[in-house]
Amino acid sequence: MIRMKSFLKSTILPVTAVIAMSFANIPVNAQDTNVNTELNNPIAPVDWLNTFKQTALKEGISESTFDTVFADWQPVEKVLYYDRRQPEFSRTFWGYIERSISKERIERGRRLLKEHKILLNEVYQKFGVQPRFLVAFWGLETNFGDYTGGFPVVDALATLAHDPRRSEFFTNELLLALKILDQGHIAHERMLGSWAGAMGQTQFMPSTFTGYAFDGDNDGKKDLWGSLTDVMYSSSNYLSQIGWNKEQTWGREVILPDGFNYELADLNIQKDLSEWQKLGVRRANGADLPKVVIDASIVLPAGHKGPAFVVYNNFRKIMVWNRSILYAIAVGHLADQLQGKGDLVAKKPANDKPLHRDEAIALQAALNTLGFNAGNPDGILGSKTRAAVKAFQIKHGLPADGYPEASLVTRIITEANG
Structure with missing residues (x-):
């Protein structure tokens, strides 16, 4: 996940927040004693909940909704595990594409394009988002609705709102989730999603739901879990509102x-x-x-x-x-x-290997030592690290693509230690 500009400064949030992007790739029963899941919060859960209740009531949340959904709430340790967990390996381009685009997914997507042709064309006429893109988003987000997440959204968001690390962002998302429940769009027991609160078949955060969800079937509810019409209308509305161009491809x-x-x-x-x-x-x-x-x-x-x-x-x-x-x-x-187009012309190299997190941290530290600002060595190869790699390449007359391939990483670390 990623990749994301400030959560709190942006009025248009990504449909899937960076913190929610990989929930489906982590085993549900995953355990790791090296991951700190302690709250590190001096405010006890019960005290936090009492304070938050006053905030929620002032925001117009009904007391009956609040008391129902928080009747037995306790922070969910597994949510904190996922929030703290960092992958051991970065994923290469080829590894990512192979995982995302399988023959089975392509064949199923083509069948669904035909099966839902009337709905998808109806949505295209209204919002101008080509059907093949909607089905692609749907396939990548939840495998066409198969995996929408198994965490009670309110429990997960409350856990992250209580945790001080990103409390402000998740408190806002939690309040919006409660408003969605109050408005009757979905029953509490059906409001399941990712560990970070992304919901439905195309994984909307509550803020995205509030801003862009659409009642496509005119039943008075915006159901992104069970109504494919609402899913496609909402996804198209979102893309249209942020500036999708129906005259162009990607x-x-x-x-x-x-x-x-x-x-x-x-x-x-x-x-x-x-x-x-x-x-x-x-x-x-x-x-x-x-x-x-x-x-x-x-x-x-x-x-x-x-x-x-x-x-x-x-x-x-x-x-x-x-x-x-x-x-x-x-x-x-x-x-x-x-749409029937073929595979990529470029071919996967025989030595396509991901960079281990320890190697990424060593790379960032080496770049900093050499005077190329890669930021805090955290093992995440974001834009700052790539800019530092590119600056190193330019200085040494190398192809300045900003890509940390294995031999370049070795060279940078060696030079920093020399």
Whole structure:
């Protein structure tokens, strides 16, 4: 997860908050004695709950709703486990794509496109979001509704609101979840979701639900768990409101010319397709780029040795949904596959290995030692670390793709220790 700008400063939250992105990938019975799940909060749960109740009542939550949902509440240790847990390995581009886009998922997605053609076309006419993208989001978020989460949303959010680490954000989400219950959109026992409160078949946080959920079947409820009509209307409404362009796709795989300046491969750099064409960028099959006026960026999710993509406005909107380049490419590529397009032209290398968290921490510390600010060594290879890697590459005359491949990591650590 990721990848996400400040939760509290943004008025438009990603549908799946960074903290909720990988809940389905963690075993439900996972245990790890190295993960600190203690609350580290001097306020006892009962005292916090009494104080929070006064806040909730002032916000208009009914006392009967509050007393019902909090009748037996205690902080959920497993929620804190997931919140504290960091993956031991970073996931490579190829590992991510293979996990996200299977042959079975593609085949099922194509069947669902046909099965729900009338609904999806109806939604397209109203909101302008192409059906194949809606089905791709649906498939990646919950495997078409199969895995929507098993945590009672109120219990999970209350646990994280009581925990001081991100209390303000989760207190707000909890209040909104209670309002959703008060409004009768879903029964308490059916309000299940991720460990971090993401809900329904496309994993809306309560704030996203409140802002964008849509009663598509006109039954007076916005049911993102059981009504596929509401799911598709709500997802389309969200994408439409944040600026989805129905006239464009997400982007496409491309090939770059010899001598390409990899410093240009950056989401902060946009050029018209005609400019990229002049710089030698071509479609993956060698053909010219489309002759249309579209601002686009080049991204290299696996570095200059891996596949290259030219990406458009809708790619950026996918990243509002989930601020991960890998996720955005997966949504776009799955949508293409659902439409009948083929696999990527670039091929997975034989030595595709993820970076261990200890190696990532050592890399960040080494970059800091050498004067390239990678931030606090936390093992998370975010934008700051990649910018530091790119600065190191530029200084040493290397292809400046910002990608920490194994031999480069060894070089940086060796130089820092030398």
